[in-house]
Amino acid sequence: GQNIDQPTEMTATEGAIVQINCTYQTSGFNGLFWYQQHAGEAPTFLSYNVLDGLEEKGRFSSFLSRSKGYSYLLLKELQMKDSASYLCAVFSGSARQLTFGSGTQLTVLP
Amino acid sequence: DVKVTQSSRYLVKRTGEKVFLECVQDMDHENMFWYRQDPGLGLRLIYFSYDVKMKEKGDIPEGYSVSREKKERFSLILESASTNQTSMYLCASSEAPSNQPQHFGDGTRLSIL
Numbered sequence: 001g002q003n004i005d006q007p008t009e010m011t012a013t014e015g016a017i018v019q020i021n022c023t024y025q026t027s028g029f030n031g032l033f034w035y036q037q038h039a040g041e042a043p044t045f046l047s048y049n050v051l052d053g054l055e056e057k058g059r060f061s062s063f064l065s066r067s068k069g070y071s072y073l074l075l076k077e078l079q080m081k082d083s084a085s086y087l088c089a090v091f092s093g094s095a096r097q098l099t100f101g102s103g104t105q106l107t108v109l110p
Numbered sequence: 111d112v113k114v115t116q117s118s119r120y121l122v123k124r125t126g127e128k129v130f131l132e133c134v135q136d137m138d139h140e141n142m143f144w145y146r147q148d149p150g151l152g153l154r155l156i157y158f159s160y161d162v163k164m165k166e167k168g169d170i171p172e173g174y175s176v177s178r179e180k181k182e183r184f185s186l187i188l189e190s191a192s193t194n195q196t197s198m199y200l201c202a203s204s205e206a207p208s209n210q211p212q213h214f215g216d217g218t219r220l221s222i223l
Contacts (some may be wrong), residue, residue, distance in 0.1 A: 100154075102150055
Protein backbone atom coordinates (compact mmCIF):
# COMPACT_ATOMS: atom_id res chain seq x y z
CA GLY A 1 0.00 0.00 0.00
CA GLN A 2 0.86 3.67 -0.12
CA ASN A 3 1.16 6.20 2.69
CA ILE A 4 1.88 9.81 1.80
CA ASP A 5 2.26 12.63 4.31
CA GLN A 6 2.43 16.36 3.74
CA PRO A 7 1.58 19.30 6.00
CA THR A 8 -2.04 20.41 5.89
CA GLU A 9 -1.41 24.15 5.80
CA MET A 10 1.47 26.59 5.37
CA THR A 11 1.66 30.37 5.33
CA ALA A 12 4.37 32.53 3.79
CA THR A 13 4.97 36.12 2.77
CA GLU A 14 5.04 37.51 -0.73
CA GLY A 15 8.60 37.50 -2.11
CA ALA A 16 9.79 34.82 0.30
CA ILE A 17 10.82 31.20 -0.26
CA VAL A 18 8.75 28.27 0.97
CA GLN A 19 9.48 24.54 1.07
CA ILE A 20 6.64 22.03 1.09
CA ASN A 21 7.69 18.57 2.25
CA CYS A 22 6.28 15.21 1.31
CA THR A 23 7.22 11.86 2.81
CA TYR A 24 6.05 8.55 1.49
CA GLN A 25 6.07 4.86 2.23
CA THR A 26 5.16 2.83 -0.81
CA SER A 27 5.49 -0.44 -2.59
CA GLY A 28 6.73 -0.26 -6.15
CA PHE A 29 7.82 3.39 -6.29
CA ASN A 30 8.40 4.65 -9.82
CA GLY A 31 8.28 8.43 -9.50
CA LEU A 32 6.80 11.39 -7.68
CA PHE A 33 4.60 14.17 -9.05
CA TRP A 34 3.69 17.61 -7.74
CA TYR A 35 0.46 19.29 -8.79
CA GLN A 36 -0.96 22.73 -8.03
CA GLN A 37 -4.67 23.22 -7.45
CA HIS A 38 -6.31 26.61 -7.05
CA ALA A 39 -9.63 26.68 -5.23
CA GLY A 40 -12.45 25.48 -7.46
CA GLU A 41 -10.10 24.57 -10.30
CA ALA A 42 -8.48 21.46 -11.77
CA PRO A 43 -5.08 20.27 -10.53
CA THR A 44 -2.28 21.24 -12.91
CA PHE A 45 1.03 19.43 -13.34
CA LEU A 46 4.13 21.08 -11.86
CA SER A 47 6.92 18.52 -11.79
CA TYR A 48 7.92 14.86 -11.98
CA ASN A 49 10.95 13.31 -10.26
CA VAL A 50 12.02 9.77 -10.91
CA LEU A 51 15.72 10.02 -9.99
CA ASP A 52 17.32 11.48 -6.88
CA GLY A 53 18.19 15.14 -6.96
CA LEU A 54 16.82 18.57 -7.72
CA GLU A 55 14.76 19.50 -10.76
CA GLU A 56 14.45 23.22 -11.39
CA LYS A 57 11.74 24.86 -13.45
CA GLY A 58 11.64 28.62 -13.16
CA ARG A 59 10.55 29.70 -9.67
CA PHE A 60 9.64 26.13 -8.76
CA SER A 61 12.04 23.31 -7.92
CA SER A 62 11.38 19.75 -6.77
CA PHE A 63 13.73 17.44 -4.92
CA LEU A 64 13.63 13.67 -4.44
CA SER A 65 15.49 11.27 -2.17
CA ARG A 66 14.32 7.73 -2.87
CA SER A 67 16.36 6.20 -0.05
CA LYS A 68 14.68 8.51 2.48
CA GLY A 69 11.21 8.40 0.94
CA TYR A 70 11.24 12.18 0.84
CA SER A 71 10.50 14.97 -1.58
CA TYR A 72 10.04 18.69 -1.36
CA LEU A 73 8.67 21.43 -3.57
CA LEU A 74 10.52 24.73 -3.32
CA LEU A 75 8.78 27.92 -4.38
CA LYS A 76 10.92 31.05 -4.74
CA GLU A 77 9.92 34.71 -5.02
CA LEU A 78 6.43 33.93 -3.86
CA GLN A 79 3.55 35.73 -5.51
CA MET A 80 -0.04 36.10 -4.35
CA LYS A 81 -1.16 33.84 -7.19
CA ASP A 82 0.87 31.00 -5.63
CA SER A 83 -1.80 30.67 -2.94
CA ALA A 84 -3.16 27.21 -3.73
CA SER A 85 -3.16 23.61 -2.63
CA TYR A 86 -0.05 21.62 -3.56
CA LEU A 87 -0.53 17.91 -4.08
CA CYS A 88 2.20 15.31 -3.80
CA ALA A 89 1.52 12.07 -5.69
CA VAL A 90 3.49 8.84 -5.95
CA PHE A 91 3.41 6.67 -9.06
CA SER A 92 3.54 2.91 -8.63
CA GLY A 93 4.59 1.09 -11.76
CA SER A 94 3.29 -2.23 -10.50
CA ALA A 95 -0.18 -0.81 -9.82
CA ARG A 96 0.07 1.61 -12.75
CA GLN A 97 -1.59 4.34 -10.77
CA LEU A 98 -0.99 7.54 -8.85
CA THR A 99 -1.64 7.83 -5.12
CA PHE A 100 -2.13 11.38 -3.86
CA GLY A 101 -1.36 12.93 -0.52
CA SER A 102 -4.05 15.08 1.12
CA GLY A 103 -2.47 18.29 -0.15
CA THR A 104 -0.85 21.33 1.48
CA GLN A 105 -2.85 24.55 1.44
CA LEU A 106 -0.38 27.42 0.96
CA THR A 107 -1.48 30.95 1.77
CA VAL A 108 0.73 33.79 0.56
CA LEU A 109 0.30 37.00 2.56
CA PRO A 110 1.15 40.50 1.32
CA ASP B 111 -3.35 22.48 -24.90
CA VAL B 112 -5.02 19.34 -23.61
CA LYS B 113 -8.69 19.76 -22.95
CA VAL B 114 -10.52 17.44 -20.56
CA THR B 115 -14.20 18.29 -20.43
CA GLN B 116 -16.62 17.06 -17.82
CA SER B 117 -20.29 17.24 -18.73
CA SER B 118 -21.54 19.06 -15.63
CA ARG B 119 -19.94 21.43 -13.15
CA TYR B 120 -22.67 20.93 -10.55
CA LEU B 121 -25.16 18.10 -10.23
CA VAL B 122 -27.85 17.31 -7.67
CA LYS B 123 -29.43 13.87 -7.56
CA ARG B 124 -31.53 11.84 -5.17
CA THR B 125 -30.66 8.71 -3.20
CA GLY B 126 -31.17 5.57 -5.26
CA GLU B 127 -30.92 7.28 -8.66
CA LYS B 128 -28.55 6.01 -11.34
CA VAL B 129 -26.09 8.80 -12.10
CA PHE B 130 -23.87 9.24 -15.14
CA LEU B 131 -20.81 11.50 -15.15
CA GLU B 132 -19.27 12.02 -18.57
CA CYS B 133 -15.71 12.96 -19.46
CA VAL B 134 -14.25 13.71 -22.89
CA GLN B 135 -10.62 14.45 -23.82
CA ASP B 136 -9.44 15.86 -27.12
CA MET B 137 -5.78 14.77 -27.21
CA ASP B 138 -6.11 11.13 -28.24
CA HIS B 139 -4.77 10.02 -24.85
CA GLU B 140 -4.71 6.30 -24.13
CA ASN B 141 -5.21 6.58 -20.38
CA MET B 142 -8.22 7.96 -18.53
CA PHE B 143 -9.00 8.14 -14.83
CA TRP B 144 -11.80 8.96 -12.41
CA TYR B 145 -11.06 10.35 -8.93
CA ARG B 146 -13.11 11.74 -6.11
CA GLN B 147 -11.78 14.54 -3.94
CA ASP B 148 -12.93 15.01 -0.35
CA PRO B 149 -11.60 17.42 2.31
CA GLY B 150 -8.76 15.88 4.28
CA LEU B 151 -8.64 12.79 2.09
CA GLY B 152 -7.14 14.16 -1.09
CA LEU B 153 -7.77 12.60 -4.48
CA ARG B 154 -8.70 8.92 -4.42
CA LEU B 155 -8.73 6.79 -7.55
CA ILE B 156 -12.03 5.11 -8.37
CA TYR B 157 -11.40 3.49 -11.77
CA PHE B 158 -9.00 3.87 -14.65
CA SER B 159 -8.68 2.69 -18.21
CA TYR B 160 -5.66 2.15 -20.45
CA ASP B 161 -7.52 1.35 -23.62
CA VAL B 162 -10.95 1.30 -25.17
CA LYS B 163 -13.26 -1.23 -23.50
CA MET B 164 -10.67 -1.85 -20.77
CA LYS B 165 -11.09 -0.85 -17.13
CA GLU B 166 -9.27 -1.44 -13.88
CA LYS B 167 -10.37 -0.85 -10.30
CA GLY B 168 -8.67 1.85 -8.31
CA ASP B 169 -8.62 2.19 -4.55
CA ILE B 170 -12.36 2.85 -3.98
CA PRO B 171 -14.44 1.20 -6.76
CA GLU B 172 -17.36 0.08 -4.58
CA GLY B 173 -20.66 1.58 -5.70
CA TYR B 174 -19.26 2.73 -9.04
CA SER B 175 -18.81 1.36 -12.53
CA VAL B 176 -17.27 2.81 -15.69
CA SER B 177 -17.62 2.59 -19.43
CA ARG B 178 -15.13 3.34 -22.18
CA GLU B 179 -16.67 2.61 -25.56
CA LYS B 180 -14.62 5.25 -27.41
CA LYS B 181 -11.06 6.37 -26.82
CA GLU B 182 -11.98 9.97 -26.05
CA ARG B 183 -14.84 9.29 -23.64
CA PHE B 184 -14.82 7.77 -20.15
CA SER B 185 -18.04 7.58 -18.17
CA LEU B 186 -18.48 7.07 -14.44
CA ILE B 187 -21.71 5.47 -13.29
CA LEU B 188 -23.17 5.50 -9.81
CA GLU B 189 -25.44 2.47 -9.93
CA SER B 190 -27.63 3.54 -6.99
CA ALA B 191 -26.53 6.87 -5.58
CA SER B 192 -26.07 7.21 -1.84
CA THR B 193 -25.41 10.25 0.33
CA ASN B 194 -21.82 9.15 1.01
CA GLN B 195 -21.11 9.61 -2.68
CA THR B 196 -21.59 13.36 -2.37
CA SER B 197 -18.21 14.64 -3.49
CA MET B 198 -16.13 16.42 -6.12
CA TYR B 199 -15.43 14.08 -9.03
CA LEU B 200 -12.40 14.69 -11.22
CA CYS B 201 -11.62 13.08 -14.55
CA ALA B 202 -8.08 12.96 -15.93
CA SER B 203 -6.27 11.70 -19.02
CA SER B 204 -2.66 11.02 -19.94
CA GLU B 205 -0.53 9.68 -22.74
CA ALA B 206 0.99 6.24 -22.64
CA PRO B 207 3.07 5.00 -20.88
CA SER B 208 1.21 5.13 -17.62
CA ASN B 209 3.70 7.37 -15.78
CA GLN B 210 2.99 10.42 -17.93
CA PRO B 211 1.51 13.56 -16.30
CA GLN B 212 -2.23 13.50 -15.96
CA HIS B 213 -4.39 16.35 -17.24
CA PHE B 214 -7.51 17.06 -15.22
CA GLY B 215 -10.97 18.34 -15.99
CA ASP B 216 -12.57 21.09 -13.90
CA GLY B 217 -14.56 18.59 -11.85
CA THR B 218 -18.20 17.83 -11.15
CA ARG B 219 -19.51 18.71 -7.71
CA LEU B 220 -22.14 16.05 -7.09
CA SER B 221 -24.65 16.29 -4.26
CA ILE B 222 -26.83 13.31 -3.38
CA LEU B 223 -29.91 14.24 -1.37
